[in-house]
Amino acid sequence: DAGVIQSPRHEVTEMGQEVTLRCKLISGHNSLFWYRQTMMRGLELLIYFNNNVPIDDSGMPEDRFSAKMPNASFSTLKIQPSEPRDSAVYFCASSLLGLTNEKLFFGSGTQLSVL
Amino acid sequence: AQSVTQLDSQVPVFEEAPVELRCNYSSSVSVYLFWYVQYPNQGLQLLLKYLSGSTLVKSINGFEAEFNKSQTSFHLRKPSVHISDTAEYFCAVSETLSGNTPLVFGKGTRLSVIA
Numbered sequence: 607d608a609g610v611i612q613s614p615r616h617e618v619t620e621m622g623q624e625v626t627l628r629c630k631l632i633s634g635h636n637s638l639f640w641y642r643q644t645m646m647r648g649l650e651l652l653i654y655f656n657n658n659v660p661i662d663d664s665g666m667p668e669d670r671f672s673a674k675m676p677n678a679s680f681s682t683l684k685i686q687p688s689e690p691r692d693s694a695v696y697f698c699a700s701s702l703l704g705l706t707n708e709k710l711f712f713g714s715g716t717q718l719s720v721l
Numbered sequence: 722a723q724s725v726t727q728l729d730s731q732v733p734v735f736e737e738a739p740v741e742l743r744c745n746y747s748s749s750v751s752v753y754l755f756w757y758v759q760y761p762n763q764g765l766q767l768l769l770k771y772l773s774g775s776t777l778v779k780s781i782n783g784f785e786a787e788f789n790k791s792q793t794s795f796h797l798r799k800p801s802v803h804i805s806d807t808a809e810y811f812c813a814v815s816e817t818l819s820g821n822t823p824l825v826f827g828k829g830t831r832l833s834v835i836a
Contacts, residue, residue, distance in 0.1 A: 639823065648828030649811060662823070697764055707753065707815040707824050712764030
């Protein structure tokens with residue numbers, strides 16, 4: 607299995623532009639988490655899905671952020687419009703529902719820089 | 722509500738010296754505890770976990786952690802570190818293994834092993 611795949615690995619954009627981050631879950635996994643990592647705040651949970659349904663989006667910082675699961679194996683995190691303070695590493699992680707917290711599998715992350 | 726405190730943001734240590742990375746948690750109920758490791762430019766990987774049974778748990782690369790309920794701690798130790806152990810280490814806690822409540826991560830401790 608290729609593991610959790612995120613794209614792009616690096617994204618540099620200008621303030622005000624739309625940014626879309628992508629995540630492919632491990633085959634058969636049905637829980638999906640989006641995290642943001644910064645030096646100041648560490649690892650923050652933004653949103654998570656079980657069986658394609660958003661369960662808790664209280665960590666999404668503002669309405670500029672949105673996440674979707676158009677199908678069982680794929681998710682997107684969109685920021686529109688982007689701001690410099692959104693610069694961070696964004697990770698997605700997947701697992702099996704029912705054993706969700708026993709082991710999370712993380713992607714390699716997307717390094718986002720908003721200029 | 723659960724929370725995790727990693728008191729040390731950075732720990733430098735010489736190669737072959739012992740190390741302890743501290744983790745304290747707060748929770749009103751029984752917990753499951755985890756250590757994740759993040760190598761440079763990679764996502765987080767599960768290092769070890771305490772679910773039940775023996776309070777001392779070990780990883781395949783020589784790390785161990787002990788669950789201490791009275792002190793609400795889950796410190797990570799290694800008797801002799803290698804250069805390859807240089808990474809960021811995250812402690813995490815959960816009150817369930819299912820997908821009902823997500824893991825709560827600490828802010829991480831950056832371990833730097835010096836030759």
